[in-house]
Amino acid sequence: MKLFGHPGSTCTRKVLCTMNELGVSHEFELVDLAKGEHKLEANLKRQPFGKIPSFEDGDVRLFESRTICRYLSDAHGQGKLTPADAAGRARMNLAIDIEASYFTPHAMTFIYEHVFKRPQGDEKLASAQQSLDHTLDVLDGILARTPYLAGADFTLGDIVYLPYLEYLALTPVFASVKARPNVSAWWTRCSERPGWQKAAGR
Ligand SMILES: N[C@@H](CCC(=O)N[C@@H](CS)C(=O)NCC(=O)O)C(=O)O
The missing domain is CATH 1.20.1050.10 (Glutathione S-transferase Yfyf (Class Pi); Chain A, domain 2)
Incomplete structure (x- = not known):
């Protein structure tokens, strides 16, 4: 799986924390906010609102940090980070x-x-x-x-x-x-x- 974001970004950090807690490994691709890379075509294809983060897991392509966190817990969490009931x-x-x-x-x-x-x-x-x-x-x-x-x-x-x-x-x-x-x-x-x-x- 691959996360596109910036290590100082609040929304990227939510996803990184979720990945760390679940112990899932990932590739990280920097989208440099200071250089305006989030507004470039490559990022807009992944995140149509021109923001970070975005995420790929095989053919699952997502954006919105809370949605990515929920997906990670559902797909890779084995019951961790989301209550069962x-x-x-x-x-x-x-x-x-x-x-x-x-x-x-x-x-x-x-x-x-x-x-x-x-x-x-x-x-x-x-x-x-x-x-x-x-x-x-x-x-x-x-x-x-x-x-x-x-x-x-x-x-x-x-x-x-x-x-x-x-x-x-x-x-x-x-x-x-x-x-x-x-x-x-x-x-x-x-x-x-x-x-x-x-x-x-x-
Ligand atoms: N609701 C979105 C918010 C994304 C967001 O605002 N990301 C910030 C970084 S934490 C961003 O891309 N800021 C650059 C901009 O708004 O131009 C999410 O949770 O992913």
Whole structure:
């Protein structure tokens, strides 16, 4: 199988972490964002929206990081990273939906502002802070009951958050994560996993 992406990209790192956790080997082809390679024809054929990552496994061709992670767990996971029962799978998918809808858009506002130095404006930052705090409260409530977002085990529902938290840790907003004891302990637990350490380039 082959992954096309960039080692610093949040969406690429989700997929790399999933591959590492599952122990599947892969080829990696760099799509250099700094050189605009994601907008070139070769990448557009794999990812029609001109983004990374994209993925090939034989004749299976995919894009969208969360879809690739789900495919990897289904096709190569042998029960790892996805709960076996319907209720557990629903909790995992809920965690992924919360991440995509209510966490990442607000987290990215601060990552653009502080890490990529793209000023977001005071109004947007204030609104993102309020929304992020609310999402962190919801996550803290879930994690007060179970060690991982879908229950007792580490799943894709946890992996999808890690790339954004890794970059948020470089911003002043990480104080909001640290202020929530269950989220903070969960982040420590997840980020210490060798699968994440390797995906983050350590
Ligand atoms: N929903 C897509 C988002 C992909 C995405 O936004 N990728 C970023 C890198 S993490 C990218 O290609 N950015 C370059 C651009 O938007 O021009 C996914 O999960 O794969």
